Amino acid sequence: MTTKPLAAHSTPIPGLLVIDLPVHGDQRGWFKENWQRQKMVAAGLPDFGPVQNNISFNQAVGVTRGIHAEPWDKYISVATGRVFGAWVDLREGPTFGATYHHEITPDTAIFVPRGVGNAFQTLEAPAAYTYLVSAHWSEAAQAQYTFLNLADETAAIPWPIPLEQAELSEKDKAHPRLSEVTPVPPRRTLVVGAGGQLGRALAERWQGRADVDAVDRNELDIADAASVDAFDFSPYAVIVNAAAHTAVDAAEAPEGRREAWAVNVTGVGRLVQAARRERATLVHVSSDYVFDGERELHDEAEPLSPLGVYGQTKAAGDQLVATAPDHYIVRTSWVIGEGANFVRTMAQLAERGIDPTVVDDQIGRLTFTSDLAAAIDHLLTQRPQPGVYNLSGGGESLSWADIAAEVFALTGHDRARVHPVSTAAYYAAQGKAEGDGTVAPRPRNSALDLTKIEATGFEVRDHMRALREYLQRG
Structure with a gap:
């Protein structure tokens, strides 16, 4: 497995960063430092103080989740498998509606700032999709989520697997179009x-x-x-x-x-x-x-x-x-x-x-x-x-x-x-x-x-x- 140096790259969505992760492997498997605060802050990531680590296990190709904008910062990666990630800026301001997409493999991570809608689609299963968040989940916090429909025509996310062939929850199918979304206000x-x-x-x-x-x-x-x-x-x-x-x-x-x-x-x-x-x-x-x-x-x-x-x-x-x-x-x-x-x-x-x-x-x-x-x-x-x-x-x-x-x-x-x-x-x-x-x-x-x-x-x-x-x- 090839190793690339740790680096953070900006995207068209302000604050959304793509991180190159060094992965060291041989015939036994591979190893990576998935989150290393000192090195990653030095590379340009915000010192966002994660307090909770969540894992979403997806056992079939085509499982699609999102688009959810949450009241905290997130750091996303995969431990196994491969996913297509998509993001839409749902924050109040001039970049409201801006989009970005990127494939996530074990040597890639994404930093998602508060208020940016996040979604992914499983391309290689099983996929262990893991994310650190800067605040503890609660029902009160979930009530502050902002949602966007995965099929929104304005965002026009190029899903590798068409949504009519993908596996979606009924809740995700019912999310509003961009014209109906109230932008996430600044803190x-x-x-x-x-x-x-x-x-x-x-x-x-x-x-x-x-x-x-x-x-x-x-x-x-x-x-x-x-x-x-x-x-x-x-x-x-x-x-x-x-x-x-x-x-x-x-x-x-x-x-x-x-x-x-x-x-x-x-x-x-x-x-x-x-x-x-x-x-x-x-x-x-x-x-x-x-x-x-x-x-x-x-x-x-x-x-x-x-x-x-x-x-x-x-x-x-x-x-x-x-x-x-x-x-x-x-x-x-x-x-x-x-x-x-x-x-x-x-x-x-x-x-x-x-x-x-x-x-x-x-x-x-x-x-x-x-x-x-x-x-x-x-x-x-x-x-x-x-x-x-x-x-x-x-x-x-x-x-x-x-x-x-x-x-x-x-x-x-x-x-x-x-x-x-x-x-x-x-x-x-x-x-x-x-x-x-x-x-x-x-x-x-x-x-x-x-x-x-x-x-x-x-x-x-x-x-x-x-x-x-x-x-x-x-």
């Missing part, structure tokens, strides 16, 4: 934490999309195991985690510490499990608080060194997300969105005639939730390498006091009304100190290196320009 995007600042910004950015579901804590509470267990993640190819416990000072107290760990670590771990199970991309938002602030500029490769409980929980959550096969950790700082925030507070104080004392030894750049949502959309559209990407506003790094003074000036007030003070002095005036159990320690330098995300083509907006536009909107 959906889930936004967790829809009630927060980022959740609202994502909802605004994606308001024209029908494939996005946004859920708040009442619908999915990631800190509650029962809530997560009851939620159906199967429709989702993307999970965006906009949920977090962000009460930085409260996290230093016993109850707040428990809440921060429940959401930022345990809850994130549950999302990682869901993403892994559903082969979904997980997008998670991280924080400058994972660093101690000793460096003037933090890049994505800097070792984590959190100072307080909140930062520790965010760092732990990041480590969990990094274990997901397909993930983006978007690390950000000084987030400003809709609702109560530092900028709105300073504008209100200016209007009320109150002259605030603001710390001047914490340095960084603002990140507006509209820019954060745009960056997440960009990563999911462009699909650069999975990993960590910093995102904040660009431009000069400033202190909180500098930003407060700019807010005063932009709203028509005297910037000199803002009184700069050190962090230690600010809390001492309140009888408090960083690390005393009521005040979390803050990184002194929070500026993020934006080189990596800019290299993907994302245009970072200057944070002072963004501040002006934010205040102009009111």
